[in-house]
Amino acid sequence: MTTPSHAAQPTRARRELTAWRNAIFAIFFLSGLSLASWVARLPAIRDDLHLSTQGVGLIILTGSIGSILGLIAAPWLMARIGARHGMSAVLVTVAVGLVFVGVGGSVISSVPLVAAGLVLFGFGNGAVDVMMNVEGAEAERELGKTVMPLMHAFFSFGTVAGAGLAAAASAIALPVWAHLSVISLVLAIAVVVAVRFVPVREELGDDPHDDAPRDPWTVRIKRSLSVWADARLLLIGVVMLGMSFAEGSANDWLALAVVDGHGYDETTGAAMFTVFTIAITGARVLGGRFIDRFGRVAMLRSMSIIGVAGLALFIFASEPWLLIVGTVLWGIGCSLAFPVGMSAAADVPDRADAAARVSAVAMIGYCAFLVGPPLIGFLGEHFGILNAMLVLLGLMALAGLAAPAARERSR
Structure with missing residues (x-):
């Protein structure tokens, strides 16, 4: 049995640690809830704005641009105001963005207002993605057991809840603006409550005393950027890049690949995507105990082998049952790399350095989520969607080769 290196002696009471962990669970959930709420109402917004498919793609692009800006800004925000206040600020920004999207999409029919809302929405979600992973890695370290996969599972739970509430809102003909406004209010209130249980830590930029001496924020941001020179950290980024690329591409292209690549109907495509989401969520719920044991x-090498085998079945198999098996293995294979990469990046004695490292690999992983799907779409247009997915095979194999960089460090 492998003893996890993050099993340090807790410095806080168990009750405080549990409250901290649950607060981060809640923030992951809220991020997933916000994302699914907007995506699920996209068809209604498209109809109200009379957008073409290309027009939908362009407004989605504004959200992606906002997300990239949020990823870039997250280290600066943590240096200025800390992760604790930063999570509140950026999730409130997400809430404001959702209100703009709802009003612009269903009240005044303004494409610019929807685009502005999506920039705010993307910025807030991009920034909170980094911050909540930084906090999650710290909470995991003090708890002494692997919980990052479960935290990412809570993001999935949030997307399920958001999609379900959106479906219910659509079924009762609740206007988009009213639905998204309610979700925005829930986000703003819930995050303010949740961060009260996140401890104040000066190494992440939180300032418990206004007159407490600490390094200027410019020094802290330079220290945050210096971690990019660490070769081990970049190899951890390679692990996350490959698997995040595979996961993000599945989210956008799996159902379409079932329809266009394998010739099944849209219902089968949607069902296959559901199988993928169940597989990846289940693996994250159960994965922590296996990481602590082996x-x-x-685990990363095993996940790479499983993922490559599953994707190969998905691409080359023709029998429906093999397609299902391949989808399940694909989901399991790319389920743990992102949360494990976060834990590995934080596995250093200097906690301020750990926060900067987690921030760096989070940026690598989330950029893969954003860049991967458009690249697969471009390749699919020229070579076919299934042939385009061969790129994912190579990236998942590369992630497995880079796995030793995530090895536990003894303290």
Whole structure:
């Protein structure tokens, strides 16, 4: 049995640690809830704005641009105001963005207002993605057991809840603006309550005393950027890049690949995507105990092999049952790399350095989520969607080769 290196002696009471962990669970959930709420109402917004498919793509692009800006700005925000206040600020920004999207999409029919809302929405979600992973890695370290996969599962739970509430809102003909306004209010209130249980920590930029001496924020941001020179950290980024690319591409292209690549109907495509989401969520719920037992490297290598085998079945198999097996293995294979990469990046004695490292690999992983799907779409247009997915095979194999960089460090 492998003892996890993050099993440090807790410095806080168990009750405080549990409250901290649950607060981060809640923030992951809220991020997923916000994302699914907007995406699920996209057809209604498209109809109200009379957008073409290309027009929908362009307004989605504004959200992606906002997300990239949020990822870039997150280290600066943490240096200025800390992760604790930063999470509140950026999730409130997400809430404001959702209100703009709802009003622009269903009240005044303004494409510019929807685009502005999506920039705010993307910025807030991009920034909170980094911050909540930084906090999650710290909470995991003090708890002494692997919980990052479960935290990412809570994001999935949030997307399920958001999609379900959106479906209910659509079924009762609740206007988009009213639905998104309610979700925005829930986001703003819930995050303010949740961060009260996140401890104040100066190493993440939180300032418990206004007159407490600390390094200028410019020094802290330079220290945050210096971690990019660490070769081990970049190899951890390679692990996350490959698997995040595979996961993000599945989210956007799996159902379409079932329809266009394998010739099944749209219902089968949607069902296959559901199988994928169940597989990846289930693996994240159960994965922590296996990581603690067998270690990060063994699990990442196993996940790489499983993912490559599953994707190969998905691409080349023709029988429906093999397609289902391939989809399940694909989901399991790319389920743990992102949360394990976060834990590995934080596995250093200097906690301020750990926060900067987690921020860096989070940026690598989330950029893969954003860049991957458009690249697969471009390749699919020229070579076919299933042939385009061969790129994912290579990236998942590369992630497995880079797995030793995530090895636990003894303290």
